[in-house]
Amino acid sequence: MFAEIITIGDEILIGQIIDTNSAFIGKELNKIGVSVYQITSIQDDRTHILNALRDAKSRAQIIIVTGGLGPTKDDITKHTFCEYFNDQLVENKAVLSHVEALFAKYINTPISDINRKQALVPSKATVLHNANGTAPGMWFYEDNTVYVSLPGVPFEMKHLITNEVLPKIARDFKRPYILHKTIITYGLGESALAARIEDWENNLPEFIKLAYLPNLGKVRLRLSAKGPNKEIITKAIEEESQKLTSLIGDLVYGTENEETLEHVVGQLLTKKKLTLATAESFTGGRIAESITAIPGASAYFKGTVVSYATAIKIEVLKVDSELIEKHSVVSAPVAKAMAENVKKLMKSDYAIATTGNAGPTKGDSNAAVGTVFIAIATPKRTVVEKFIMGNQRERIVEKSVNKAFELLQKEILKF
Incomplete structure (x- = not known):
């Protein structure tokens, strides 16, 4: 069984927002045995929407559309669905009651006629209750094809997919x-x-x-x-x-299984009841950000020092200025001192330190752009490795973050 996802919105096409809806829908459909054949992004344009629906019907049995369901004039999806199915809009009493209840409970401004228009839906549609917003989801079935129209707001769409669309597909269709x-x-x-x-x-x-x-x-x-x-x-x-x-x-x-390396490292630290701190220079807090994005990271992560400036390495991390003078701020000895000193400062079992030159200029060091030192301080020793990560700033940082977690995992597994 194949599905096609159509996202409607000029904001996607001009790069103003990223289409995360399709990624979520595709992943969730895959879990119940529905393969996504194609994903299409189109303008808020009547002809474009009609053509997209007709084209998708030739390829897929389930067509899921997101976007264009607001109360304003530029949201034309409901009207276009009416044209596609030779249908008309009718007021749905349940949707109207829901919209009025939302305004009474959460919104200070009075409800307007524009807002009440959210209760207008094509007569052939089965309404899907949107508990998180005013625009209902809609389910159509014609010529052995399912058409689903959902709001483009991600948290509204996710709720409808999880609680309305997927259970209905699972009930109505036999899938591999x-x-x-x-x-x-x-x-x-x-x-x-x-x-x-x-x-x-x-x-x-x-x-x-x-x-x-x-x-x-x-x-x-x-x-x-x-x-x-x-x-x-x-x-x-x-x-x-x-x-x-x-x-x-x-x-x-x-x-x-939706796990990243930082998840795996976090699980190791938690299991072994160990703690971690970080001292970051050119990575600018990216390692700490990756760690703290994980629920429960407070059980093992003590904190970070983003010592982007050389002065902070000296004043906060207590790296000897003579060490920096002798070896350069981008060097193995400085990385080692950063890791050991932040470990001591935070009273942690392990520490990661990064120092390097991500470019485009050399900054306080003569090291070539792409030169990176990553240090891991453990309860027994400190290891430092040098890497040449290329010459593209973002790639240098991201590769270094990945490498830091890789090195940390290897050290944790040794003890």
Whole structure:
């Protein structure tokens, strides 16, 4: 079974906002055995919407549209659906009562006729209750095709997908099972990794596909299986992932079930009842940001010092100024001192320190752009590694953040 996602909004096409709705919808549909065939973004334009709906019908059995359901004149989706289905708008009493209740409870301004128009829906639509907003979702069924229209506001859309759309699809349609398992590797590039597992990949069952997903120092290997029998594909995925791990076990840090490396490190620290602090220079707090984005990180993360300026390294982290003079601010000795001193300052078990030159200029160091030092202070020792991360600023920072977590994980696992 195939679905197509259509997002409506000029703000997407001009780059004013990023289309996160499609990513969420695609992931959730995949979980219940619906494959997304195509994602299309279009203008708030009647002809464009009509053509998109007709084109999608030729490819998919389920068409999900987000956006264009507000009360203002530029939101034309409901009117266009009426034209597409040769229908007319009618007032839905339940939606009107909901809109009036929302205004009475949460909104200080009086409800207007414009707001009441949210209760107008095509007569052929099954209304999907939007508990989080005034624009209802709508479900149409015609010529063996489902059309779903949802608000573009992400938290409203997510609620409707989770509580209305997915349960209805699951009840109404027989679907295949789709299963993914992602193995994350560090330390070897995509082409070298492919050469190493070539024989195994060539002998995969026909219903299992392998995808390489490289990204800044790591490669995710995603195994995907699709079929009518859940037990068969589950067993096959497990068997093949075990074979794969036996071939590249030295490169694998774990599997991904919505987990990142920082999640894995956090779980290790929590399990071992250990704590972490960071001292960041050119990474500017990105490592700390990645850690604190995880719920429960307060159990193991003590804090950070973003010592972007050399003076802060000296005054706050107590790095010896003579050490900086002798070796340069971008150097292994300075990275080592930063890690050890922030560990002492925060009274943590482990510490990460970064110092480097992300460019475009050399700053307080003569080190070439892309030169990076990452230090890990542990309860027993401090290790420092030097890397050359290229010459693109954002890539240098992101690769360094990934590498810092990789090095930390390796050190934690040694003790």
